[in-house]
Amino acid sequence: MHFMHFIYISIIILLILYIITTKCSEGLSNKPNQADIINYTSDIMQNREIFGSRGTFYNARNKMPWIDPILYEDARMLAMRNNLNNESVMRIFY
Secondary structure (H helix, E strand, O other): OHHHHHHHHHHHHHHHHHHHHOOOOOOOOOOOOHHHHHHHHHHHHHOHHHHOOOOOHHHHHHHOOOOOHHHHHHHHHHHHOOOOOHHHHHHOOO
């Protein structure tokens, strides 16, 4: 019986170590190239109403599947400051 507890504990420890060492990411996993940045900026500008006070991340994700929560929040903050334009949006990708 003690041996089975040892096995279970060992498996749990191995799973925890695996989870800690595995890199999990959401959204953009690699830095986008210049063409992607131009396309993403165009998407954001075409859907700028999503970044207003009534927009949500989930609405943005439905229209722009590539967007992640950090990019959404950066664009939302630009919109709140009335600074949502092509140049400022492009800067959030760098």
